[in-house]
Amino acid sequence: MAEWVEAVELDVLRKKKKVLANVGGEDVVVYLFEGEPRAMADICVHKQKRLFKGLIFQGKLICPGHQWAFDVNTGWEEQMGRCQPVYDTRVTNGMVEIFAEPRVIVSPVAVAN
Template sequence: MDAEWVAVASTEDLARRRKLRVEVDGVAIALFQADGEVYALADTCVHQDRSLFKGTLLHGKVICPGHQWQFDLETGYEEDQDRCQPTYPVRVDDDGTVYVNPVSRGDATAPSEKELKA
């Protein structure tokens, strides 16, 4: 099971700017730290191919520098759109090492009404 997890950074690396761009198997992933948690999203925005790492963190969301879409850090959901930003599972060990599972949780579509109510 642990073979799926890849060490990509440390919480110390994220401490100053609260965001970091890493690559796992040639895929760009943006890491964000908010409210004591670390989140991982595909770095390239599903809308305009802009780097989310260059976006702004605000209230649990990252704001894309392209057209200001606001992606939820945990789900990748953008409430006014029908597409989601792919997200990746993150694990942080006691020593502060940040691991990402490079298998995306998102399929780039928004959750259905049923999923939102669940």
């Protein structure tokens, strides 16, 4: 059964903007978007590059390998029709927590709903 895992203090995330956390043995990149914590699997579904080394631009987390642009909220990559796993986040007592089971969408229709 999946559970919530402590990832990083919110104050630390605000200073660093992006950190790596380990959730169930998987590296997860945790970042702020519009002031809210978000989390995405660190290893790109395309060529296994580290998304932690990418940048966030116009609501997308850009992979440093081949510039796939994953939506920061859903993980959807529109041009290639693939999804990077994302994790639900919450803040409890100043600590960003990540739900240990990732979400993966299979189509843009799922994003709209």
